[in-house]
Amino acid sequence: MSTNPVPFHKRRLQRSAGDRWVGGVLGGVAETYGWNATLVRLLFIAGILIPGVQLLIPLYLIAWFIMPASR
Numbered sequence: 001m002s003t004n005p006v007p008f009h010k011r012r013l014q015r016s017a018g019d020r021w022v023g024g025v026l027g028g029v030a031e032t033y034g035w036n037a038t039l040v041r042l043l044f045i046a047g048i049l050i051p052g053v054q055l056l057i058p059l060y061l062i063a064w065f066i067m068p069a070s071r
Helices: 025-033 037-049 056-066
Strands: none
Touching: 025 037, 025 056, 037 056
16 A cells, blocks of 8 residues: 555545546546555456446446546
8 A cells, every 4th residue: 555645534536647547437546545556446347247236337437427537
């Protein structure tokens, strides 16, 4: 985990500009919380493969639309 100098309550969730594969949503989540982006992506894919949890794909698309891009 990386140490983020910004206090937790002041962090802003943004799509990643540098660590993006599709829309930058999962890279942005990883950057915001100091997690490994590869692990976040693997957990997302595992969640999609679990039967009955296909709600993740529409949530990703909504987040892609709502989350601002990082500058």
